[in-house]
Amino acid sequence: MYTISEVAKLLGVSAHTLRYYEKEEIIVPKRNAHGERLYDESHVAWLRFVMRLKQTQMPLTQIREYARLYKEGEHTTIARLNLLEDHRNAVQNQIMNLEATEKMLADKIATYKALISEHRD
Template sequence: MNYSIGEFSSLTNISIYTLRYYEKENLIIPNRKENGRRCYSEKDVIWIEFIKRLKDTKMPIKEIQEYAKLRADGDSTMNERMEMLIKHRTALKEEIAKSNEHLKKLNDKINYYKTEMDKQR
């Protein structure tokens, strides 16, 4: 199935403006119809969802651009892409560990307040 930029925007929940920006930054390269209009495919849907996931996990845009470039270069870059993802996974695990420690400290403080307030009753 092929989608116009408006349909693709609705489907992926990404604004047309952002899709054009992604194209300008070579993150996504849609096919073009004979009349020059953008034409997105199911593969583009899968790819944009992966870009969103990388962004949501705080991968810097420059790294996403590098990943996209390697992806466009084809299967010969699989090892490099895997190494990028392994590195990103390590950073993400470290960030999760930090967040879990922060959550623990917040819970400790909340429990302290609850205990102290219960004593006053």
């Protein structure tokens, strides 16, 4: 079991972020006899998944919806699948946009390097 500060350090987030995720019902940690939050390996794995979704710009509302569906049980499998497939499509669009932007930047950089080289000669 991990404390909130241990999980925060492990994941590179603040304890405030973890409390916020709890407030938003994205995670529900266990509590000890003193009311302190305790996280097990399944909590850490779930939070890693949530952090990855955040890194790929999944809106918090969709993460919250996914968490809600997961808690509801197996009968929500299709809805969770659809949510993740939609997000994967959004990620694939992001990748295409980033690749196009990278190509444009590479072309512009090559142009400037050629101009600089011409002026040196």
